[in-house]
Amino acid sequence: MIPVRLFLASLLCLTLGVSNAFAHDLWLNTTAVDSKTVRVEIGYGHDFPNPEPISEKRLGLFTTPKLITPQGEVALKQSGENYSYTADFALQSGSYLAVGNYKPTFWTNGHGGWEMNNRTQRPDAKYCELVSMHTKNIWSVGGDTSTELISKPVNAKMEFIPLVHPSTVKPGQKFPVKILVNGKPASTVEVKATFAGFSDEDCYAFTGRTNLEGVINIIPLKAGHWFAITKHTENHNDLKVCDETIYVSTLTFQINE
Template sequence: MKTKIMLLLLMITTALCTQAFGHELWVNALPIENGLFRADIGYGHAFPAPEPIADDRLHIFKPLVLVTPEKEMAMVQSGENYAYQIKTDLKKETCMVLGFYRPTFWSKGVSGWAQTDRLQRPDANYVEEAVMYGKTIVNINGATDDALIKKPVGMRLEIVPLVNPATVKAGDKFPMQVICDGQGAKLTEVTGCFAGFSDKGYMAFSGRTDLKGLIDFIPLKPGYWIVKAKQALEHQDKKRADEVVLLSTLTFTIME
């Protein structure tokens, strides 16, 4: 009975946390077909399904970036406005795809949310500068190397896996570090869920980093997972916003 109550509290808490985040950013990598490496920007509430990005928000997103052990390559948008691709001859490598949501001011007032700062909307009740990052790990043809993915890529808020998820089994510890502005993000909440877990924003995992930003994430079952971290920092220019809100996600697959 106690376990059921604790699980219910976790689901309620993480649901409220997800609502506070609003839209989230993540990255999905797709199977290589005919020499094309493909990936999608996920933006919304329905992980892992991507959805068309509203016209007035398209400018916020940078093109996806494919990172291999040899180089970084900007991907090309093709088809749906969230879809990207690039020609590749990758055979058996571990690589990453990175997504970036440019710093964007959002204000909240009696008429709702708008893409404005406080200078543009003096009567706003709250203003934040939102910055989001997404990263996915791709193991091509059974690759398990971890040298590339263990290196931070320079995101202000970043989830860095300390081993390759290809070597992690369901129920095992998956060590990670959350970094904020180059330092371990201490006592930062980390949540996660697998595709199909819930259509209401509930999380299957919730924990906090230690004083060095380290955490052992535990994937409960095989499947496609998303891990999230968030930091809200006081904005340096109070004339424009109250806070800078950073959100970072990491997606990966845990095999059978």
């Protein structure tokens, strides 16, 4: 007989592994090159947290990432691999946010698979969705645990709002976050989370749903680099153009021992 826990874990992997043929995860990595240079990398794929070159045909789908600091926003410029951006910035103790976006993009499915267009461009499409993605990376320097900056909304269509600093959360403890859609609490949306090295398949170490106030307690069971994702789907505002509008939001953060 298959142990119940093993069976449920397998079922979770199979269920959560169902995704659109074109789907990729989106995240950001933030690191210090030295005391005066910061690097932000766009991760787009299925090998979190490892970035990979973005295909030329999709490179234009991404905005230039932003680094939000206690002193204000720092401009980043592309440097090295096409997913890598740097800024000259004298690092100080504090908490920072790197934010990025996958621009709203139409996708249709039909005979021949997925194409980057809408129903007016592909009248025989069986399905159409307008997808946008937003991502945040929380980065703490010098052991800072302040939430003033990281808990402020950045006016994305859908976003995670940490209610405590992840650096204060130990493995097995609760990490409360609020999910906003168009600035309002997103109730009963599914949230999934995993950590680097957990699985090379579409499996997650945590899954749950927000309450009516849009809040959920993510429970990171292990120290490491974590990735959380959520999605909201609604009818597109013009069904002659597309069927659904989909907002995806991700958050990456570090959990310490």
